[in-house]
Amino acid sequence: MKQPLLTTDFLDRAVDLFADDVGIVAEDGTEYTYGEVGDRVNRLSNALRERGVEKGDRVALLSKNSHYFIETLYATTQLGALFVPLNFRLQPEEYDYLVGDSDPDVFITDAEHAGTVTHLQDEGGVDEWICYDADDAEAGQWDDYEAVLEAASPDQPERPDISEDDDATILYTSGTTGDPKGVVHTHRTQHYHAMVHAHHVEFEDDDVLLWTSPMFHINGWGHIYGLTGIGGKHVIVRDFDPQTVFERIVEHDVSFLGGAPTVLNFLLEHNEEHDVExxxxxxxRVETAASPPPKRTIRRTEDELGWRIIHAYGATETGPLITTSNSPRRIQDGDKYDIVNKPGFATINTEVRVVDEDGNDVPCDDETKGEVIARGNQILDRYWNKPEATEEAFTDRVEGWFHTGDIATMDANKMLTIVDRKKDVIISGGENISSIEVQDVLYDHPDVRLAAVIGVPHEKWGETPKALVVPHDGADLTEEEIIEFTRDRLAHYKCPTSVEFREDLPQTSTGKIQKFELREDYWNDDEDRRVN
Known part of the structure; x- marks a missing residue:
């Protein structure tokens, strides 16, 4: 017997089995049982249908982490429409392209972000505009979210015939090398990823998840599906703040959270200064992804915070996660921190390879570098409105495999080590230098809070490594000290030849340092190197 794999399955199960259990604790402390969540989702679905949303239409959402993010996702997909969550950190003009490309029928936001898209209300295209706490919006014409729900029926709407191969979501990439690409995931790809991910992070029905990772990023790494389906509890953190994170962990007995390495470093720094519970x-358990964590960060997180790290790897296009370090047996057989530092081996029913320029597998010697390619049920269906980009992504080196653009090695246990992005590898005097390797050494310095290494122009070598460093408060670092620190630990050709100290570094909402922005100051005459 074949049952379609639909994103709606997860909330359906939670409502059926855990209706009286608290499913969501909102930012303001309001608790919603899964039965109440189901009613609110149905109300929003009925309201969207009254506003003309049909199967195949798009509903866009602009919001930080919130209970209505979860509600909008399920309300949209049970109508067979596509959920389009948008990055809340963009400038107003950047939403012009995203809205024009996805062409939503309904746009939902909160009062904080209403002003960034109000200008679009005069341009037509979007028929309906809904705002959470609409009375607090400074401009624009909005229907209030809670009033919309109050006026709608809590009965489950009649669902259209939805296939597992129908589109479920459009998730936009950061667009660092051109216009953002809309990654289309079907019901099947999202469902499959959620099931696999729930296994590898060990979700149980008594888990309490603290939302420190942005929900808009690949639908919160799949937690919105997986944890809901298992009957766990979502605790919302709208704005990341270390003190708030620790307080919520203690108050709600949190058992799981996500955090990029930069997030972990902020938490470690706060704990060091305030000695909190x-x-x-x-x-x-804390799942780290987005960028490779320095070993020092892993060691301190486990030793000082007492949390168990699960390192994972993937991209918006891959579900996101296609590898995991979570293997107690392998940890027993090797150095704990060396293993957790790797993003791991392929998740269940996922194939991951590292291939050279000709598409041949590199040796599993943990040294030979190649591009990571993957295939599995959680891989994207296509890029929205970009057939050429879709074709390239699946045909560049090997036909039928998704090409990640990440450079890695693979060891004898089939565990990956991410060396760099293709665009971030520094080629100096013909030698390939991994910026991640150099950054990892910089993070070993006790006075370094944030670090990035980029290639900058060099008359003799073509380009050379430059370190951009954010010191800890009160630290008195010098360029000479940083360079000497790396030369004691790396081959000299890999070491930075210059160091610049900054107060902060540009980051995405998931904690990735935006190196393309850093390169702009040094490659103005070479657009290809500046943005690629």
């Missing part, structure tokens, strides 16, 4: 009644 880091766990409640439950042990804490």
């Amino acid at each position: 880091t766990t409640g009644a439950n042990p804490v």
Whole structure:
């Protein structure tokens, strides 16, 4: 017997089995049982249908982490429409392209972000505009979210015939090398990823997840599906703040959270300064992704915070996660931190390879570099309105495999080590230098809070490594000290030849340092190198 794999399955199960259990704790502390979540989702679905939303239409959402983010996702997909969550950190003009490309029928936002898209209300295209706490919006014409729900029926709407191969979401990439690409995931790809991910991060029905990672990023790494389906509890953090994170962990006995390496460093720094309680009644697992964590960060997170790290790897296009370090057996057989530092081996029913320029597998020697390619049920269906980009992504080196653009090695245990993005590899005097390797050494310095290494022009070598460093408060670092620190630990050709100290570095909402912005100051005459 074949059952379609639909994103709606997860909330359906939670409402059926856990209706009386608290499913969501909102930012303001309001608790919603899964039965109440189901009613609110149905109300929003009925309201969207009254506003003309049909199967195949798009509903856009602009919001930080919130309970209505979860509601909008399920309300949209049970109508067979496509959910389009947008990055809340963009400038107003950047939404022009995203809205024009996805062409939503309904746009939902909150009062904080209403002003960034109000200008679009005069341009037509979007028929309906809904705002959470609409009375607080400074401009624009909005229907109030809660009033919309109150006026709608809580009965489940009649669902259209939805296939597992129908589109479920459009998730936009950062657009660092041109216009953002809309990554289309079907019901099947999202469902499959959620099931696999729930296994590898060990979700159980008594898990309590603290939302520190942005929900808009690949639908919160799949937690909105997986944790809901298992009956766990979502605790919302709208704005990341270390003190708030630790307080919520203790108050709600949090057992799981996500955090990019930069997030972990902020939490470590706060704990070091204030010596806070880091766990409640439950042990804490933290999943780190977005960029490779320095070993020092892993060691300190486990030793000082008492949390168990699960390192994972993937991209918006891959579900996101296609590898995991979570293997107690392998940790017993090797150095704990060396293993957790790797993003790991392929998740269940996922194939991951590292291939050279000709598409041949590189040796599993943990040294030979190649591009990571993958295939599995969680890989994107296509890029929205970009057939040429879709074709290139699946045909560049090997036909039928998704090409990630990440450079890695693979060891004898089939575990990956991400070396760099293709665009971030520094080629100096013909030698390939991994910026991640150099950054990892910089993070070993006790006075370094943030670090990025980029290639900058060099008359003799073509380009050379430059370190951009954010010191800890009160630190008195010098360029000579940083360079000497790396030369004691790396081959000299890999070491930075210059160091610049900054107060902060540009980051995405998931904690990735935006190197394309850093390169702009040095490659103005070479657009290809500046943005690629």
